[in-house]
Amino acid sequence: MMKTSRARKREVPVSPADHVRGSPLAKVTLIGYGDFSNPDCTRTYRTIKKIQKKMGSRLRYVFRCFPEPREFANSEAAAEAVECASSQGKFWEMHDRMFENECASDEFNLARCAKELGLDLRRFRREMKEHVHLAKVRAGRKAGVRRGVLCAPTFFINSSRHKSAFGLTTLLPAVQAAAGGS
Numbered sequence: 001m002m003k004t005s006r007a008r009k010r011e012v013p014v015s016p017a018d019h020v021r022g023s024p025l026a027k028v029t030l031i032g033y034g035d036f037s038n039p040d041c042t043r044t045y046r047t048i049k050k051i052q053k054k055m056g057s058r059l060r061y062v063f064r065c066f067p068e069p070r071e072f073a074n075s076e077a078a079a080e081a082v083e084c085a086s087s088q089g090k091f092w093e094m095h096d097r098m099f100e101n102e103c104a105s106d107e108f109n110l111a112r113c114a115k116e117l118g119l120d121l122r123r124f125r126r127e128m129k130e131h132v133h134l135a136k137v138r139a140g141r142k143a144g145v146r147r148g149v150l151c152a153p154t155f156f157i158n159s160s161r162h163k164s165a166f167g168l169t170t171l172l173p174a175v176q177a178a179a180g181g182s
Contacts, residue, residue, distance in 0.1 A: 014029060014031070014060075014062055018062050018064065019062065019063045019064070019086065019091050019092070019095070020060060020061070020062050021052065021060070021061045021062075021063075021092065022052075022057070022059050022060035022061055023057060023060055024060060026057060026058055026059050026060035027058045027059075027178070027179040027180065028055065028058060028059050028060070028157060028158055028175055028178045028179045029059075029060045029061075029062060029156075029157075029158055029159075030048075030051070030059060030060070030061050030062070030155060030156070030157055030175055031061075031062040031064065031155065031156040032044070032048065032061065032062070032063050032064065032153060032154070032155050033064050033065075033066035033144050033149045033152050033153065033154040033155075034063060034064070034065070034066060034152045034153050035065075035066055035067050035068045035071075035072060035075045035078075035079075035152040035153075036065075036067075036075065036078035036079065036082065036095075036098040036099065036105060037067070037068075037071075037072030037073075037074055037075040037078050037105050038068060038071070038072055038075070038152050038153070040152070040153055040166075041099070041152050041153045042099050043166075044153045044166045045099035045100075046099075047166060047167060047168050047171055047172075048061065050168055050172070051168070051171060051172050051175055054172060055175060055176070055179065058179045059175065059179070063095060064140055064143075064144060065079035065082060065083070065137055065140050065141070066140070066141055066144050066149060066151075066152040066154070067079045067137060067141060068151065068152060072105075073105075074105030074106060075105065076134065076137060076138075077105050077106075077107070077110065077128070078098060078105035078110070079133075079137040079140075080127075080128060080131065080132075080133045080134055080137055081094065081098075081105070081110040081113070081114065081124075081128065082094045082095055082098065083133035083136055083137060084114070084119070084123075084124050084127045084128060084132070084133060085114065085117065085119060085124075087127065087132075087133070088119050088120060088123070088124070090117050090118075090119060093117050094113065094114070094117060094119075097113050097116070097117065098113065101113070107128070110128065111124065111125060111128075148161065153166055155171065157174055157175055157178045158178050160178075162174055
């Protein structure tokens, strides 16, 4: 059974600043708040990939960084690294690399991932050292908290918070139901 809160429905608009895969005309928008250092988010990433494949053009997926520095020491650095990659047009490539390889979020490994993706390494290192994207990362987290996000992973399906487990057997049916069936 799908457990999506209708009573606490909060509008979760998608903005041009968001990281989006899929068409704005898709029947379903799935917004995920995640932390690259959180093992639960890594497992959920695999679920999302399967859902994207199954739903195809009926799904628009939005990923928002929600670092949890009290739980995972390098989570803000990982979010900053992904935003650095985004500034060079490679958000999704870094996003996928971080989750697929469970890329350690220390300075060396983040730079290694950036190099492997062909990013301008000098620029990447400068932006990381100067924390160019930290304000954006922290503002994104605060915006998530204002929307009721307490931890990562958290998902909204067409603005309704998904309150059930995040495995394929619970999240996929909820997304399919929002699309009007399988």
